[in-house]
Amino acid sequence: MHATHAPSSNDCSTYLATAIQAAEAAGTVLRDYAKSGFRIDYKAAINLVTDADRQAEEQIVRTILSAYPSHRILAEERGQDGSTDSPYRWIIDPLDGTTNFAHGFPFYSVSIGLEYNGESILGVVLDPVRGELFTSIAGQGAYLNGARLHVSSIDSLERALLVTGFAYNIRETPNNNLDHFSRLSLRAQAIRRTGSAALDLCYVASGRFDGYWEVKLSPWDMAAGIVLVREAGGIVSGFSRAHFSLYGQELAATNGRIHDQLLDAIHQRGSNH
Ligand code: IPD
Ligand code: CA
Ligand code: CA
Numbered sequence: 632m633h634a635t636h637a638p639s640s641n642d643c644s645t646y647l648a649t650a651i652q653a654a655e656a657a658g659t660v661l662r663d664y665a666k667s668g669f670r671i672d673y674k675a676a677i678n679l680v681t682d683a684d685r686q687a688e689e690q691i692v693r694t695i696l697s698a699y700p701s702h703r704i705l706a707e708e709r710g711q712d713g714s715t716d717s718p719y720r721w722i723i724d725p726l727d728g729t730t731n732f733a734h735g736f737p738f739y740s741v742s743i744g745l746e747y748n749g750e751s752i753l754g755v756v757l758d759p760v761r762g763e764l765f766t767s768i769a770g771q772g773a774y775l776n777g778a779r780l781h782v783s784s785i786d787s788l789e790r791a792l793l794v795t796g797f798a799y800n801i802r803e804t805p806n807n808n809l810d811h812f813s814r815l816s817l818r819a820q821a822i823r824r825t826g827s828a829a830l831d832l833c834y835v836a837s838g839r840f841d842g843y844w845e846v847k848l849s850p851w852d853m854a855a856g857i858v859l860v861r862e863a864g865g866i867v868s869g870f871s872r873a874h875f876s877l878y879g880q881e882l883a884a885t886n887g888r889i890h891d892q893l894l895d896a897i898h899q900r901g902s903n904h
Contacts, residue, residue, distance in 0.1 A: 638747055643768045646699075650721075650743045650755040651766065653694035657687035657725055657741040658759030661732070671733055678799035679729050684708055688725035691743060695721050707851045720746045722854035722877070727756075728827035742829035744854025751877065754855030756829045765833040765859050773836050773862035782865040782886035783838035788896060791841035791889050793819045794831045798847035808846050811897055815844075818896050832856025835884050836863035842885035842893050844870075850877040857884065866890045870897055 638646070664683035672680050688708045695702065696712075699719065704712035706723040721743065726732055728739030737760040745753040756765040765780075767773040773780040785791050793815060801807040816822055823840070825831055828848060834840045836859035854877055857867045868874065869881040872894055883893055 638752060640768075640771070643753060643771070646745055646753055647755065647766060647768055649695060649698045650745065650753060651764065653691040654741045654743055654755050654757040654764070656690040656694055658757045660687040660690055661726060661739070661741070661759050665732065665735070669733075675799055676802070677730075679733050680708065681726070681729060681733055683732060684726040684729055687741060688723065691723050691725055691741070705850060707849065718748045722746065722851050724829060724849075724851035724854075727829040727852060728825075731826045736826070738825055738827055738830065740827050740829045740833075742851065742855045744851075744856075744858065746854070746877075751854060751858050754858030756833050756855050756859065758830060758833075763833075765836065765855075767836075767855075767858045767862045769858055769862065771862070773859045775833075775837060780836050780859070780863040781838060782836060782860070782863045783841050784888065785841040785886060786888040788815075788818050788842075788889050788892040789820060791819050791893075792821055792823070792839075793893070794823045794825060794834065794840045794843045796824055796826065796828055796831065796845045796848075798845075800847070804847075806846055811844065811846075814899065815893075815896055828852035829856045832884055833859050835865055835886065836860045838863075838886070842883070842889050844883045844893060844897060845881075847880050848882050849880075853877055853882055857882075860884045868894070870894060 669682040701715045701717045702719040704721050724742040727742050732739045741757045743755045752769045754767045831843045835843050866887045867884045869879050
């Protein structure tokens with residue numbers, strides 16, 4: 632039976648424990664496939680999916696639904712699951728960074744977020760290669776392997792290390808982020824493209840990156856990481872500071888201090904570039 636009242640701190644701790652258990656089970660699946668090999672299928676020209684994505688997702692969904700059978704699920708490979716009217720929805724990316732994984736480039740993650748009535752209340756991101764577990768409950772801080780996280784204190788775009796990414800339809804759409812990327816390359820200290828949006832967000836929360844932006848993201852890329860950024864003292868928005876939606880595709884996530892500078896640069900305000 633699911634709680635119909637707003638989740639208490641105890642409820643959230645229980646959900647967090649389940650999310651961690653699910654992420655670790657999926658991490659084991661990914662590590663095993665990385666060693667043993669896997670089949671690669673193509674969803675589109677440059678959009679891959681592997682056995683590891685599917686099996687990791689199975690593990691996560693099984694773990695969550697056996698603990699909370701009435702909860703709803705939105706997972707990348709299977710889509711929506713559960714037709715109940717539960718206020719809870721788990722948003723899952725079983726393998727964020729599939730292209731990296733398929734090439735043996737060791738930078739990918741498992742991402743599990745939880746919404747209550749459309750509000751993001753919890754996020755867990757696991758980097759199974761480095762054994763880094765990022766966890767957060769809304770209102771209770773963000774943590775890496777149990778140590779409290781804080782965003783960086785860099786306060787100018789010129790000194791900022793930024794990160795971004797590109798969607799799989801980069802060849803088909805003019806809204807492919809290349810314009811923002813070239814403009815910001817001339818404004819920031821440097822820009823990285825790691826290939827795992829969930830880890831990019833956790834790295835903003837950890838102060839390893841000062842800011843992140845991307846277009847055409849899916850809810851499962853962001854659902855967990857945005858909780859980490861907010862709880863580490865950062866800001867999450869769309870390309871307008873006042874608006875953010877997990878379903879809105881545009882994301883700007885920073886340490887807060889460079890947020891307006893990043894949005895201004897995206898909108899080509901206040902610069903000759
Ligand atoms: C992708 C990664 C990448 C981002 C893409 C995502 P996937 O997710 O997060 O960093 O740039 O937009 O689609 O397909 O590896 O789960
Ligand atoms: Ca993803
Ligand atoms: Ca994925």
